[in-house]
Amino acid sequence: MKRVITFGTFDLFHIGHLNILERAKQFGDYLIVGVSTDALNFSKKQKNPIHSQEERTRIINALKVVDEVFYEESLELKGDYIKKYNADVLVMGDDWKDKFDEFKSLCEVIYLERTPSISTTEIIEIIKR
Ligand code: C2G
Numbered sequence: 316m317k318r319v320i321t322f323g324t325f326d327l328f329h330i331g332h333l334n335i336l337e338r339a340k341q342f343g344d345y346l347i348v349g350v351s352t353d354a355l356n357f358s359k360k361q362k363n364p365i366h367s368q369e370e371r372t373r374i375i376n377a378l379k380v381v382d383e384v385f386y387e388e389s390l391e392l393k394g395d396y397i398k399k400y401n402a403d404v405l406v407m408g409d410d411w412k413d414k415f416d417e418f419k420s421l422c423e424v425i426y427l428e429r430t431p432s433i434s435t436t437e438i439i440e441i442i443k444r
Pocket of ligand 1: 322323324325326331332335349350351387390406407408409410411428429430431432433434
């Protein structure tokens with residue numbers, strides 16, 4: 316059984332998020348998703364996501380393609396999570412291209428093209444206007 320791992324905030328869940336999770340699942344049989352905590356987001360962007368980590372995690376966990384969810388507490392722990400969850404493949408969107416190549420010694424690393432013209436930031440901007 317091939318185990319796939321991916322990471323994200325998945326705030327204001329949208330079709331770009333669903334696309335990457337569905338495509339990630341196609342690289343294996345079991346999909347594990349690390350959902351970034353509110354604290355991790357705050358430390359990166361000095362603001363909290365719109366939806367809390369509990370809400371974001373429940374949404375991801377309810378998806379048919381997702382088999383397991385955990386909290387991503389720190390960006391520095393990716394290698395530890397890959398080992399802990401026995402991942403064979405790491406999938407990320409290509410906004411992270413080359414950033415995780417160091418994990419190629421632990422598992423296969425695949426970057427997938429982002430879905431064009433949609434992002435959480437853009438949704439917030441459209442609603443504001
Ligand atoms: N994504 C995508 N297409 C979009 C928007 C997002 O394919 N139009 C992908 C991103 O490339 C990412 C995943 O969806 O792989 C989650 O995106 P975000 O919620 O923006 O997560 P991010 O803040 O990039 O993750 O360790 C990484 C951290 O958890 C942060």
